Amino acid sequence: MTFKLRNATLFAACATVFLSAVGPAATAAAPAGANLAKAAAPATPRIGDVQKAVDELAEQSGVVGVIAEAYYDGKRIDRATAGSRLLGGKGGTIPTGSGYRAWSQTKTMTATAVLQLVEEGKLGLDDKLSDLLPIVVEKDLVRYADQITVRQLIQHTSGIPDFDREIDPFDRTYISPYDVLKISRSLPLQQKPGGDPLYSSTNYTLLGLIIEKLTRNTLAEEFERRFFKPLDMDRTYLPTRPTQRIEEPHGHGYHPDRRGKLRDTDKINAATAWAAGSVISTAADMAAFYSAFMKGRLLPPNLREVITGKLTPTGDPSKCVLPFRGAGPGSTSVTATTLDGRLQLAMNATFSMEMPHFGNNLAAAAQTVLCSAQ
Template identity: 50%
Template sequence: MRRGKTMGPALGVASAVLVLNVPAPAHATADRPVLGDVQQAIAEVAKAYGVVGAIGEVYVDGKRWDKGTSGSRLLDGKGGRIPSSSRYRIASQTKLMEATVILQLVAEGKISLTDKLGDVLPEMAENDYVERADEITVAQLIRHTSGIPEFIDSGQFDVFDFTTAYELIDLVKAARTVPRQSDPGEYRYSTTNYVLLGMIIERVTGNSRATEFNQRLFAPLGMKDTYLATKVSDQIKGPHGHGYHPDVNGAPRDVDQLNATIGAEGAISTARDVSAFYRALNKGTLLPADLQRQLPRPFPNLCGGTVSSAAGGMPGITSTTFSTTDGRIQFAVAATLKIDNEQAMAVGDAITKAAEAVLCPDQ
């Protein structure tokens, strides 16, 4: 049995995104559940090939229960440890926040899940910016079943371009140059879906995505250290770890600044704040139950099918938040990298093992 921590109140845990009634995990007793040691788990993550530094925090009922940090803030062991409370880019976890905002607009009757893209954003059909825009629904955009290609596959964007400012429509136009590989109704992951959802948010509300995220999520949930990066050369504010991405010669190059106008994954957060989001989402305070079921499905379950995760990756960073559906426990992990994200599968595996060691130490 791994060294663990005991907690007083009984905790029922379940899948991270959909609210389900499931039994308590096998490692928990009725009154004293056990969690594994976070520092030990994070130290194992930092040993994975390509990791510069790793941080993680566990929250129970909104209070930090344990924390860990290992590796270094800068490359080659420099800069000391990254504070576990540091900000980091949550990358594709931003999509779940954006989907939540869209579904709130559905709940308010401002749009419908069955609305066609060509009706909500008429220029997509009129100017042929999106193929078959008159068939694609809002629901299909949310669930990556629109068949719209990934704009990154156009080859038009450079990781190290910190000067060119793009509009969201520029990304959509780039996606139009990529051959379609699936039809509406078929699953194929594409960030372009969320670029278009961002445009819908702005069209329907008359506000920027950043404003809507702040008003609907960050401010109400007390996510005081979270913001949506929107600038062409954004650097993370405050203490944080630096990530690196291989240049054309394979040498790691600092990507502490990233062009936030390339993509729709710009949220910068902390373990505390991102845990607050999942806690609220899973307690049902952000969406009605029927609309919550429209969110993208979570990654495969852990701990005997009682815990799920949401992950994201960008140049220089990978992050995952593990959560329980009752909203009581979150484990947020981030690792800065010096390798390409496509080479970082072992890092993802190490993070999953860390979650298992922390959230279900008896299994």
């Protein structure tokens, strides 16, 4: 599925599935707090030319810079950078290892945390939103809350309108999750619960609130406990303040504000996306997350498939990877992984104009590189 990014859109992306020709992922799931540190492998597969792929992406009109890093069993096996760190060819190239916004790849983390709570017996996939968050009924924040299930929130079939198109990314006023729900509630309903997928970041705002209610911890604390600490993702964090920037060295993207003026997205509101798209990370950390995700270390396959859908080997070498995408003002990120979780290519591109579909280009490049593995 592809979703359009508009001027006012702060967070738009989805995980897109390419069925895999590699072997099935491991089935054993470890507890949330288990030691899931990255491990090196003795053998290294031969993959496609990462630098060539990055160079070709950076040559496209509107692209400022591109970085990519390939990992095999937690060990970096290649890296590349092209373009520039700043607009107009300034600032040198973006250093590999730089920080970047994961955007809607945050949703995979939020959904995984919710599904871990399902595995722990703290809620069910068919539990109703009205039972889990009675306040949304009391305050009339969500229509049909008595019909919407956890599964529908994860899979974008709740019918809840998407708040993000109403948000000005350059307004760094704090907007709470409940304010986000009020914005969504003011929008026209496009369909009732249970229909076809209708992408909406509001679903994940609600999932974040459910996580916090059931765990009595903040979402940032749960991400740290469940993913960042056990996976050694020590350069990944969930911003909680609107003024937080990317702490690591990074490339700068640019996006027109509501007056049409091109502005540096380094200064956008970092916290409003929250459970739907606020995570800031690095290629190494994103590779570590998806390696653990696909190897069954975070979820058993039946629960993981609530996010990815059924992953059936096809024998088609053109469909050897599963790319997860995130897009927002000024940049796009993709982490592509083989289904066995051993090989990842994490990529980030920055722009000087609106490029809502560039995630497709990154995913196609990742497929070309990883499907050359031998």
